[in-house]
Amino acid sequence: MKALVCERYNDPAAIRVREVDDPIAGAGHVVVDVRAAAVNFTDSLLARDMYQVSAPVPFIPGSEIAGVISEVGDGVDSFAVGDRVFGMAFVGGFAERITMPATALKSIPAGVDYAAAASFFVAFSTSYGALVYAGEVKPGETVVVLGAAGGVGLAAVQIATALGARVIAAASSDEKLVVCREEGAAETVDYSRESLKDRIKQLTDGRGADVVIDPVGGALSEAAFRATGWKGRFVVVGFASGEIAKIALNLPLLKGAEIRSFNIAPFATKEPQALAELERDALAMLADGRLRPRISERYPLGQAAEALIRIESRRAIGKLVVEP
Ligand SMILES: NC(=O)c1ccc[n+]([C@@H]2O[C@H](COP(=O)([O-])OP(=O)(O)OC[C@H]3O[C@@H](n4cnc5c(N)ncnc54)[C@H](OP(=O)(O)O)[C@@H]3O)[C@@H](O)[C@H]2O)c1
Numbered sequence: 001m002k003a004l005v006c007e008r009y010n011d012p013a014a015i016r017v018r019e020v021d022d023p024i025a026g027a028g029h030v031v032v033d034v035r036a037a038a039v040n041f042t043d044s045l046l047a048r049d050m051y052q053v054s055a056p057v058p059f060i061p062g063s064e065i066a067g068v069i070s071e072v073g074d075g076v077d078s079f080a081v082g083d084r085v086f087g088m089a090f091v092g093g094f095a096e097r098i099t100m101p102a103t104a105l106k107s108i109p110a111g112v113d114y115a116a117a118a119s120f121f122v123a124f125s126t127s128y129g130a131l132v133y134a135g136e137v138k139p140g141e142t143v144v145v146l147g148a149a150g151g152v153g154l155a156a157v158q159i160a161t162a163l164g165a166r167v168i169a170a171a172s173s174d175e176k177l178v179v180c181r182e183e184g185a186a187e188t189v190d191y192s193r194e195s196l197k198d199r200i201k202q203l204t205d206g207r208g209a210d211v212v213i214d215p216v217g218g219a220l221s222e223a224a225f226r227a228t229g230w231k232g233r234f235v236v237v238g239f240a241s242g243e244i245a246k247i248a249l250n251l252p253l254l255k256g257a258e259i260r261s262f263n264i265a266p267f268a269t270k271e272p273q274a275l276a277e278l279e280r281d282a283l284a285m286l287a288d289g290r291l292r293p294r295i296s297e298r299y300p301l302g303q304a305a306e307a308l309i310r311i312e313s314r315r316a317i318g319k320l321v322v323e324p
Helices: 041-047 114-118 121-134 151-162 174-182 196-203 219-226 250-255 264-270 272-287 301-312
Strands: 002-006 015-019 029-039 064-072 084-088 097-101 105-107 142-146 166-171 187-190 209-214 228-236 258-261 295-299 319-322
Touching (some): 002 301, 015 301, 029 114, 041 301, 064 097, 064 114, 084 114, 084 121, 114 295, 114 319, 121 151, 121 264, 121 272, 142 151, 142 219, 151 166, 151 174, 151 209, 151 272, 166 174, 166 196, 174 187, 187 196, 219 228, 219 250, 228 250, 264 272, 295 301
Parallel strands (some): 142 209, 166 187, 295 319
Antiparallel strands (some): 002 015, 029 064, 029 097, 029 319, 084 105
16 A cells, blocks of 8 residues: 655655555454545654654654544454544554554544544544643633644634633734634734734733633743733643743732643543543534534645645644545
């Protein structure tokens, strides 16, 4: 089969499509014919060996997929050949086929297409956990989302809106903020030309935000934290800017605010039951149409490396998918 292979770290020219062995379904596993694989920030970090854990080269990037089961291994009775499934892998998604444990897959709800299903788990489970579990968002509260047109950010805009919150979307261009409004944001801040802190204060009549979702980091983190209100909850999700902010601890002290976090990988290990409940609730919102991943670009396998570059260069809006 054909797959995108990363042969060396930190070298875009060494990520290319080549012929590799077909996967086989071992015990407890199935082979999925990949119809869509979402492109995630983590995929580009892995290709540069800058993620928290390494994928030994050569490896096939691609960490979440949707497709059709073409082979079932011994001991699997939850799925059959022909079933439409989706799920998260660590690597291996940018390929015509992938083998995965049956337990890592779920059935795609009726009416949801492969691209939307492939784009769901990483961005939407993370944002759902950040908003509901970590942020404890309540209807009517004000939620600020940084990097709001990115994969995690736009999912947070959609989910917070669906939960009845008032969303202030913050991003770096008009083009991105138009999309955030289309997905439910009530207000926007262009932090490439406006003061994030002053604008949030202005939009909340001086009270400050109830919750901040931060997948970006850097200088924006402190500016947004300073714009939280009494008992505000600041939720750390990621560092797309490449910089980790250091926040002085007098800031939370002054207003009873809390710095919280949501990180799906350790959460899955430490609190599998809580994650299963979060995913069940988020999936119900996908199934009934309240949530719909916004797919802005689709790439054939042969151009999948370009999708990784687009993510890194801050030009992606919503989700990009590779369709082998
Ligand atoms: N905690 C978790 O469980 C979890 C799960 C998934 C992802 N993450 C992390 O969350 C972060 C965002 O992931 P994502 O999938 O939303 O990525 P994404 O789709 O690429 O969005 C990231 C956003 O960050 C902003 N940004 C600011 N500086 C940037 C830079 N130097 N390069 C790229 N983007 C920059 C961009 O928005 P503007 O241009 O508008 O500033 C961009 O839209 C990543 O750090 C990822 O590793 C964490």
